[in-house]
Amino acid sequence: MTKSKVLLSLLVFSAMTLSSISFASASGNTARDAKAHFTNEVIEAPVDSSTQAYSLQVQFRQTLQAPADLSSEELNDLVSTMQITGWEYNALENIFERYVNYEGLNVSASGTDGLVQNTATTDQEGKVVLPAPSGEELQLQISDPETNMKFTRDIHTGNVDSGSVTIDLDYTSMLENDAKYMLHKSGSSISPMASSTNPYWSEGEAGVTGKRLHCNRFNGPKGDNKYWSHFSVQGLKNFVGSDCDTSASVTLACVADDLPLVPNHCEAGIAPNKANSKEATCSGEQGLSRYFHFR
The missing domain is CATH 2.60.40.10 (Immunoglobulins)
Incomplete structure (x- = not known):
């Protein structure tokens, strides 16, 4: 032809x-x-x-900024974890990238x-x-x-x-804003804040099945299942393979959450068992619990 x-x-x-x-x-x-x-x-x-x-x-x-000032050992360990869901390290730009x-x-x-x-x-x-x-x-x-x-x-x-x-x-700013969405405004110490009725978390709070939350962004299988800043090494490990990471590979809705005038895909405020709830929407779309759970 x-x-x-x-x-x-x-x-x-x-x-x-x-x-x-x-x-x-x-x-x-x-x-x-x-x-x-x-x-x-x-x-x-x-x-x-x-x-x-x-x-x-x-x-x-898709790109994620790599944490700064990592040792070679820390970087190599993080690179290995990120590769589980297709994120590759781009040394020239100091980012993780994934094509979808x-x-x-x-x-x-x-x-x-x-x-x-x-x-x-x-x-x-x-x-x-x-x-x-x-x-x-x-x-x-x-x-x-x-x-x-x-x-x-x-x-x-x-x-x-x-x-x-x-x-x-x-996706860097999306994960940065996750701290704003999920961090309990009145708490700065590592003490339990989230519950079956409260969707906000304190820094370092351990995940417990059944707690409400904005989005399951830290339940990755290689993480410690605690809520940390996503630009710590541990925070990125928690994100990889999480419900949010999985959803981001098939829809633009996750990154759109970070943009003004675009309706949020996941949003804290109304419990999942109530009408019009957007808590952990990406989990529900995968047939998973819209409360915190382990993968």
Whole structure:
């Protein structure tokens, strides 16, 4: 089969500080534009001339900042633990990174007139095939119907062999804010705070089955199942393999919790056995208890 090809020159970005990401309200209206940091990168996508279609893969690079000033032994031990759920250490950036694909994202291409020419939905591998556009100057928009997050790129067509779009999602601030959500405001010592009626935890509090909480982010199988700052070594070990870590690999809703004007996926305040509760939502979606539990 003879193939003509398309070159997509895209700007790859860091998603948690991105100006090209817009967030819409439940009504669908754009609510805000976040700031962005851009780097230039060539993205390539093949075109099948017989069907006049082009395809690309949309993948996300999740990142977590590594704790500072670790000894070689501490770092090696943490790297080994993080690899359990696919997090690899990037020494150049001093981060942990993991590549994931999300199914069900809407991908569209618009011409210079702003009219949407083509729309398709990503499959389980994050792949999408769109009919070949009528013009060379296009805008590619990737949107998540669950969170209303939108990622926009300007593209120019050309001749290449293969392609993908990589979007950076920084989970560092999400885990930093977890301390704000879960830490008991009146307690600073290691003393029991959480209970079957109280979803807030004190620093260093040990997990007990049945306690309420904002999110099961520290019940990973290689951790000590205590609530610690997630940017300690122990805190990251507790996160790896937790209900939250597992959920983050299949939905954008977890990272969206850290963004303004986006409805929280998990949220303390209403007990799981009550209507409209959002406590440990990600656990419930996996068929697990929405109270603290061990994995």
